[in-house]
Amino acid sequence: MGFAQVAKHQEVERYFLRGKQIVQKHMDFFSEILKKEDLSAPMSWDTAVSNSTISPFSDKLMMFHVSAMTAAGIGNYRVAMSASPRRDIGMRYASLLPEVSLYAEAGANIMIEHGWLEESPQTDDRDKLAKE
Numbered sequence: 713m714g715f716a717q718v719a720k721h722q723e724v725e726r727y728f729l730r731g732k733q734i735v736q737k738h739m740d741f742f743s744e745i746l747k748k749e750d751l752s753a754p755m756s757w758d759t760a761v762s763n764s765t766i767s768p769f770s771d772k773l774m775m776f777h778v779s780a781m782t783a784a785g786i787g788n789y790r791v792a793m794s795a796s797p798r799r800d801i802g803m804r805y806a807s808l809l810p811e812v813s814l815y816a817e818a819g820a821n822i823m824i825e826h827g828w829l830e831e832s833p834q835t836d837d838r839d840k841l842a843k844e
Contacts, residue, residue, distance in 0.1 A: 715774045718767035724775060727822055731778060734815055738808055745801065772828040775819060782816045 743753035823829035
């Protein structure tokens with residue numbers, strides 16, 4: 713939320729707000745399991761966000777950090793999915809991975825469009841090369 717309120721580019725702001733919605737959905741998803749098991753659900757940290765609209769960071773740096781956290785989150789979900797002895801929880805992790813992966817891809821595309829990230833190497837189009 714803090715990054716969204718200080719982002720200079722509108723598409724970056726929308727990207728961060730989309731991430732906030734995804735995080736809230738995932739927190740609700742897993743909090744539901746904890747509550748059913750009579751366990752307390754963790755609180756979010758969004759209460760610590762200041763009301764500042766002046767960014768101490770560039771959009772480029774904020775996008776880099778969110779991309780790194782998203783990549784780490786995808787890895788954490790995969791590890792948790794493989795380590796969980798409960799099939800129902802593993803399936804929940806698996807059902808959330810496509811959404812997070814699409815979010816990561818959208819972030820990479822924003823960074824590529826702005827020249828903040830180089831496009832990753834592509835494979836050769838073998839069919840096209842064969843026709844030449």
